Amino acid sequence: MTTETAYPNEISPAPRCLLCGGATAFALERRGFAIVRCASCGFACAPAAGAADAARLYAEDEFFFAGRPETAQRSWYDVLWTRKRPFYLARLDRIAGFARPARVLDIGCAGGYLMRAARERGWSVEGVEPSPAMRERTRAALGCPVYESVEQARAAGGNFDCVMMFEVIEHLADPVAALRAIRDLLAPNGVLALSTPNCDAPGAIDGKPLDIWFVPPIHVSFFNPATLVRCVERAGFAAIASAGIEGFAGVLAGEIRLPRWLRAALKPLRRGKRLLPHGAIGKLIERRYAGRIDLHQRRDPAGIARADVLELYARRVD
Numbered sequence: 063m064t065t066e067t068a069y070p071n072e073i074s075p076a077p078r079c080l081l082c083g084g085a086t087a088f089a090l091e092r093r094g095f096a097i098v099r100c101a102s103c104g105f106a107c108a109p110a111a112g113a114a115d116a117a118r119l120y121a122e123d124e125f126f127f128a129g130r131p132e133t134a135q136r137s138w139y140d141v142l143w144t145r146k147r148p149f150y151l152a153r154l155d156r157i158a159g160f161a162r163p164a165r166v167l168d169i170g171c172a173g174g175y176l177m178r179a180a181r182e183r184g185w186s187v188e189g190v191e192p193s194p195a196m197r198e199r200t201r202a203a204l205g206c207p208v209y210e211s212v213e214q215a216r217a218a219g220g221n222f223d224c225v226m227m228f229e230v231i232e233h234l235a236d237p238v239a240a241l242r243a244i245r246d247l248l249a250p251n252g253v254l255a256l257s258t259p260n261c262d263a264p265g266a267i268d269g270k271p272l273d274i275w276f277v278p279p280i281h282v283s284f285f286n287p288a289t290l291v292r293c294v295e296r297a298g299f300a301a302i303a304s305a306g307i308e309g310f311a312g313v314l315a316g317e318i319r320l321p322r323w324l325r326a327a328l329k330p331l332r333r334g335k336r337l338l339p340h341g342a343i344g345k346l347i348e349r350r351y352a353g354r355i356d357l358h359q360r361r362d363p364a365g366i367a368r369a370d371v372l373e374l375y376a377r378r379v380d
Protein backbone atom coordinates (compact mmCIF):
# COMPACT_ATOMS: atom_id res chain seq x y z
CA MET A 63 0.00 0.00 0.00
CA THR A 64 1.32 3.45 -0.80
CA THR A 65 0.25 6.77 0.58
CA GLU A 66 -0.72 9.24 -2.09
CA THR A 67 0.35 12.63 -0.78
CA ALA A 68 0.80 15.79 -2.80
CA TYR A 69 4.22 17.30 -2.09
CA PRO A 70 5.52 20.76 -2.82
CA ASN A 71 8.80 19.30 -4.04
CA GLU A 72 8.01 16.21 -5.99
CA ILE A 73 8.79 13.11 -3.95
CA SER A 74 5.66 11.06 -4.36
CA PRO A 75 4.40 8.76 -3.06
CA ALA A 76 5.58 9.45 0.48
CA PRO A 77 8.39 7.05 1.53
CA ARG A 78 7.94 4.42 4.24
CA CYS A 79 9.36 5.35 7.63
CA LEU A 80 13.04 4.44 7.97
CA LEU A 81 12.58 3.47 11.61
CA CYS A 82 9.34 1.48 11.70
CA GLY A 83 8.21 1.00 8.09
CA GLY A 84 5.02 2.95 8.81
CA ALA A 85 3.31 5.33 6.39
CA THR A 86 4.61 8.90 6.31
CA ALA A 87 2.67 11.98 5.33
CA PHE A 88 3.51 15.59 4.56
CA ALA A 89 3.98 17.53 7.81
CA LEU A 90 5.47 20.92 6.93
CA GLU A 91 7.49 22.76 4.33
CA ARG A 92 10.69 24.57 5.25
CA ARG A 93 13.19 26.32 2.98
CA GLY A 94 11.45 24.87 -0.09
CA PHE A 95 11.67 21.28 1.13
CA ALA A 96 8.82 19.04 2.24
CA ILE A 97 9.23 17.38 5.63
CA VAL A 98 7.28 14.15 6.12
CA ARG A 99 6.43 12.50 9.40
CA CYS A 100 5.60 8.91 10.33
CA ALA A 101 2.11 8.58 11.78
CA SER A 102 3.15 5.54 13.84
CA CYS A 103 6.44 6.52 15.48
CA GLY A 104 6.88 10.26 14.84
CA PHE A 105 10.19 10.11 12.97
CA ALA A 106 10.40 12.96 10.44
CA CYS A 107 12.66 13.56 7.46
CA ALA A 108 13.14 15.76 4.39
CA PRO A 109 13.33 13.14 1.60
CA ALA A 110 14.23 15.47 -1.29
CA ALA A 111 16.94 17.22 0.74
CA GLY A 112 18.35 13.86 1.82
CA ALA A 113 18.48 12.68 -1.79
CA ALA A 114 20.64 15.71 -2.59
CA ASP A 115 23.16 14.30 -0.06
CA ALA A 116 23.41 16.77 2.77
CA ALA A 117 26.70 15.21 3.93
CA ARG A 118 28.41 16.72 0.91
CA LEU A 119 27.76 20.18 2.33
CA TYR A 120 30.37 19.54 5.01
CA ALA A 121 33.10 18.57 2.59
CA GLU A 122 33.00 22.25 1.64
CA ASP A 123 35.31 24.26 3.86
CA GLU A 124 32.96 27.17 3.26
CA PHE A 125 30.55 25.66 5.78
CA PHE A 126 33.04 26.35 8.57
CA PHE A 127 34.50 29.63 7.40
CA ALA A 128 31.34 31.35 6.11
CA GLY A 129 33.15 33.82 3.86
CA ARG A 130 36.23 34.28 6.06
CA PRO A 131 39.56 33.27 4.51
CA GLU A 132 40.69 29.74 5.42
CA THR A 133 43.75 31.25 7.05
CA ALA A 134 41.51 33.18 9.46
CA GLN A 135 42.40 32.56 13.08
CA ARG A 136 38.81 31.95 13.99
CA SER A 137 36.12 30.45 11.75
CA TRP A 138 32.50 31.09 12.75
CA TYR A 139 32.62 27.51 13.98
CA ASP A 140 35.32 28.49 16.47
CA VAL A 141 33.03 31.19 17.80
CA LEU A 142 30.18 28.69 18.02
CA TRP A 143 32.39 26.30 19.95
CA THR A 144 33.08 28.79 22.68
CA ARG A 145 29.33 28.94 23.35
CA LYS A 146 28.86 25.17 23.08
CA ARG A 147 31.88 24.29 25.20
CA PRO A 148 30.26 23.89 28.65
CA PHE A 149 27.65 21.52 27.21
CA TYR A 150 30.30 19.44 25.47
CA LEU A 151 32.52 19.16 28.53
CA ALA A 152 29.50 17.87 30.46
CA ARG A 153 29.10 15.18 27.80
CA LEU A 154 32.68 14.03 28.35
CA ASP A 155 31.93 13.84 32.07
CA ARG A 156 28.86 11.75 31.30
CA ILE A 157 30.83 9.37 29.06
CA ALA A 158 33.32 8.89 31.90
CA GLY A 159 30.48 7.26 33.83
CA PHE A 160 30.16 4.56 31.17
CA ALA A 161 33.69 3.99 29.88
CA ARG A 162 37.26 4.35 31.10
CA PRO A 163 39.42 6.66 28.99
CA ALA A 164 40.88 4.61 26.12
CA ARG A 165 40.41 5.14 22.36
CA VAL A 166 37.75 7.58 21.24
CA LEU A 167 36.68 8.62 17.75
CA ASP A 168 34.97 12.00 17.28
CA ILE A 169 32.81 11.99 14.14
CA GLY A 170 32.34 15.48 12.72
CA CYS A 171 35.31 16.73 14.75
CA ALA A 172 35.66 20.08 12.90
CA GLY A 173 38.75 21.81 14.36
CA GLY A 174 39.31 19.14 17.02
CA TYR A 175 38.03 21.20 19.97
CA LEU A 176 36.29 18.34 21.72
CA MET A 177 39.18 15.97 20.94
CA ARG A 178 41.55 18.29 22.75
CA ALA A 179 39.29 18.30 25.81
CA ALA A 180 38.96 14.49 25.65
CA ARG A 181 42.74 14.11 25.46
CA GLU A 182 43.10 16.26 28.58
CA ARG A 183 40.86 13.70 30.31
CA GLY A 184 43.13 10.83 29.30
CA TRP A 185 41.58 9.64 26.04
CA SER A 186 43.60 8.68 22.99
CA VAL A 187 41.81 10.68 20.28
CA GLU A 188 41.08 10.25 16.57
CA GLY A 189 38.60 12.10 14.38
CA VAL A 190 36.47 12.01 11.24
CA GLU A 191 35.95 15.26 9.34
CA PRO A 192 34.86 15.75 5.69
CA SER A 193 36.22 19.32 5.42
CA PRO A 194 39.87 19.25 4.18
CA ALA A 195 40.74 22.56 5.86
CA MET A 196 39.36 21.48 9.23
CA ARG A 197 41.03 18.07 8.92
CA GLU A 198 44.39 19.70 8.38
CA ARG A 199 43.81 22.10 11.22
CA THR A 200 43.06 19.25 13.62
CA ARG A 201 46.03 17.17 12.46
CA ALA A 202 48.33 20.14 12.89
CA ALA A 203 46.96 21.04 16.33
CA LEU A 204 46.72 17.55 17.82
CA GLY A 205 49.04 15.39 15.71
CA CYS A 206 46.56 12.52 15.60
CA PRO A 207 44.76 10.61 12.80
CA VAL A 208 41.82 12.50 11.27
CA TYR A 209 39.92 10.52 8.65
CA GLU A 210 37.84 11.78 5.78
CA SER A 211 35.06 9.25 6.38
CA VAL A 212 33.78 6.51 8.66
CA GLU A 213 34.84 3.97 6.01
CA GLN A 214 38.41 5.28 6.19
CA ALA A 215 38.40 5.04 9.99
CA ARG A 216 37.24 1.46 9.69
CA ALA A 217 39.91 0.60 7.11
CA ALA A 218 42.50 1.94 9.56
CA GLY A 219 41.45 -0.67 12.13
CA GLY A 220 38.46 0.68 14.04
CA ASN A 221 38.02 -1.03 17.42
CA PHE A 222 37.22 2.17 19.35
CA ASP A 223 36.05 2.12 22.95
CA CYS A 224 33.85 5.13 22.37
CA VAL A 225 32.45 6.92 19.33
CA MET A 226 31.08 10.44 19.77
CA MET A 227 28.85 12.04 17.14
CA PHE A 228 27.36 15.17 18.60
CA GLU A 229 24.93 17.08 16.40
CA VAL A 230 25.69 14.88 13.39
CA ILE A 231 22.81 12.42 12.97
CA GLU A 232 20.35 15.13 11.90
CA HIS A 233 22.54 15.69 8.84
CA LEU A 234 22.28 12.08 7.62
CA ALA A 235 19.66 10.87 5.13
CA ASP A 236 19.84 7.26 6.39
CA PRO A 237 20.73 7.47 10.08
CA VAL A 238 20.12 3.74 10.69
CA ALA A 239 22.60 2.68 8.01
CA ALA A 240 25.12 5.25 9.27
CA LEU A 241 24.82 4.00 12.86
CA ARG A 242 25.24 0.38 11.73
CA ALA A 243 28.52 1.35 10.08
CA ILE A 244 29.55 3.16 13.27
CA ARG A 245 28.66 0.10 15.35
CA ASP A 246 31.26 -1.83 13.35
CA LEU A 247 33.88 0.73 14.42
CA LEU A 248 33.32 -0.02 18.10
CA ALA A 249 34.93 -2.66 20.26
CA PRO A 250 32.48 -5.09 21.90
CA ASN A 251 30.53 -3.24 24.59
CA GLY A 252 31.83 0.07 23.19
CA VAL A 253 29.92 3.29 23.94
CA LEU A 254 28.15 5.50 21.43
CA ALA A 255 27.47 9.08 22.57
CA LEU A 256 25.33 11.28 20.38
CA SER A 257 23.15 14.36 20.45
CA THR A 258 20.62 15.95 18.12
CA PRO A 259 17.97 18.67 18.17
CA ASN A 260 14.59 17.59 19.64
CA CYS A 261 12.06 18.25 16.86
CA ASP A 262 9.22 18.09 19.40
CA ALA A 263 10.74 20.84 21.59
CA PRO A 264 8.60 23.89 22.31
CA GLY A 265 9.66 26.48 19.74
CA ALA A 266 10.98 23.92 17.22
CA ILE A 267 8.33 24.60 14.57
CA ASP A 268 8.62 28.38 15.00
CA GLY A 269 12.41 28.22 15.03
CA LYS A 270 12.55 30.24 18.28
CA PRO A 271 14.81 31.46 19.73
CA LEU A 272 17.25 30.04 17.16
CA ASP A 273 16.37 27.90 14.17
CA ILE A 274 18.35 24.72 14.87
CA TRP A 275 15.68 22.14 14.02
CA PHE A 276 13.96 22.07 10.64
CA VAL A 277 16.66 23.48 8.37
CA PRO A 278 16.83 21.32 5.21
CA PRO A 279 19.04 20.60 3.35
CA ILE A 280 21.45 21.08 6.30
CA HIS A 281 19.27 18.98 8.62
CA VAL A 282 17.40 16.13 6.94
CA SER A 283 16.44 13.71 9.76
CA PHE A 284 14.40 14.92 12.74
CA PHE A 285 14.14 13.10 16.07
CA ASN A 286 12.23 13.24 19.33
CA PRO A 287 13.22 11.37 22.52
CA ALA A 288 11.42 8.16 21.49
CA THR A 289 12.55 8.01 17.84
CA LEU A 290 16.17 8.67 18.79
CA VAL A 291 16.16 5.59 21.06
CA ARG A 292 14.38 3.54 18.38
CA CYS A 293 16.97 4.58 15.81
CA VAL A 294 19.99 3.41 17.82
CA GLU A 295 18.21 0.17 18.75
CA ARG A 296 17.52 -0.59 15.08
CA ALA A 297 21.23 -0.10 14.40
CA GLY A 298 22.34 -2.65 17.02
CA PHE A 299 22.76 -0.60 20.18
CA ALA A 300 21.13 -0.68 23.61
CA ALA A 301 20.35 2.74 25.09
CA ILE A 302 21.94 3.25 28.51
CA ALA A 303 21.10 6.87 29.33
CA SER A 304 19.16 9.80 27.93
CA ALA A 305 19.41 13.47 28.75
CA GLY A 306 18.10 16.74 27.41
CA ILE A 307 19.42 20.27 27.40
CA GLU A 308 17.02 23.11 27.96
CA GLY A 309 18.03 26.51 26.66
CA PHE A 310 20.77 25.25 24.32
CA ALA A 311 19.34 27.18 21.37
CA GLY A 312 19.10 30.27 23.51
CA VAL A 313 22.74 30.00 24.56
CA LEU A 314 23.81 29.63 20.92
CA ALA A 315 21.73 32.70 20.12
CA GLY A 316 23.75 34.62 22.72
CA GLU A 317 21.32 34.53 25.63
CA ILE A 318 22.51 33.94 29.14
CA ARG A 319 20.39 31.40 30.98
CA LEU A 320 20.18 32.42 34.58
CA PRO A 321 18.49 30.85 37.56
CA ARG A 322 14.87 31.93 37.81
CA TRP A 323 15.41 33.86 41.07
CA LEU A 324 18.24 35.87 39.51
CA ARG A 325 16.23 36.67 36.40
CA ALA A 326 13.42 37.93 38.59
CA ALA A 327 15.85 40.06 40.62
CA LEU A 328 17.42 41.58 37.50
CA LYS A 329 14.20 42.36 35.69
CA PRO A 330 13.52 45.77 37.28
CA LEU A 331 17.18 46.76 36.83
CA ARG A 332 17.04 46.01 33.12
CA ARG A 333 13.64 47.69 32.72
CA GLY A 334 12.43 44.88 30.46
CA LYS A 335 15.47 44.94 28.19
CA ARG A 336 17.04 41.61 27.31
CA LEU A 337 20.27 40.88 29.17
CA LEU A 338 23.06 40.83 26.60
CA PRO A 339 26.29 38.88 27.09
CA HIS A 340 28.50 41.75 25.90
CA GLY A 341 26.96 44.30 28.27
CA ALA A 342 28.74 45.14 31.53
CA ILE A 343 26.20 43.34 33.74
CA GLY A 344 26.02 40.45 31.28
CA LYS A 345 29.81 39.96 31.38
CA LEU A 346 29.90 40.05 35.12
CA ILE A 347 27.10 37.54 35.49
CA GLU A 348 28.43 35.30 32.75
CA ARG A 349 31.75 35.09 34.57
CA ARG A 350 29.94 34.16 37.76
CA TYR A 351 27.65 31.59 36.15
CA ALA A 352 29.87 30.17 33.40
CA GLY A 353 30.04 26.46 33.96
CA ARG A 354 26.73 26.33 35.81
CA ILE A 355 25.49 23.92 33.14
CA ASP A 356 23.48 21.99 35.68
CA LEU A 357 20.92 24.73 35.13
CA HIS A 358 20.21 23.33 31.67
CA GLN A 359 20.58 19.59 31.96
CA ARG A 360 17.47 17.47 32.36
CA ARG A 361 17.32 13.76 32.96
CA ASP A 362 13.67 13.39 33.99
CA PRO A 363 11.30 12.36 31.16
CA ALA A 364 9.24 15.57 31.38
CA GLY A 365 12.39 17.70 31.24
CA ILE A 366 13.81 15.73 28.33
CA ALA A 367 10.56 16.21 26.39
CA ARG A 368 10.94 20.01 26.79
CA ALA A 369 14.66 20.03 25.93
CA ASP A 370 15.77 21.56 22.66
CA VAL A 371 18.73 19.20 22.31
CA LEU A 372 18.69 15.49 23.13
CA GLU A 373 21.62 13.39 24.28
CA LEU A 374 21.71 9.62 24.10
CA TYR A 375 24.35 7.20 25.36
CA ALA A 376 24.23 3.60 24.12
CA ARG A 377 26.28 0.42 24.05
CA ARG A 378 27.06 -1.85 21.14
CA VAL A 379 25.03 -5.06 21.42
CA ASP A 380 26.64 -8.28 20.18
Ligand SMILES: [Zn+2]
Pocket residue numbers: 079080081082083084100101102103104105
Ligand atom coordinates in the same frame (compact mmCIF):
# COMPACT_ATOMS: atom_id res chain seq x y z
ZN1 LIG B 1 7.91 5.32 11.98
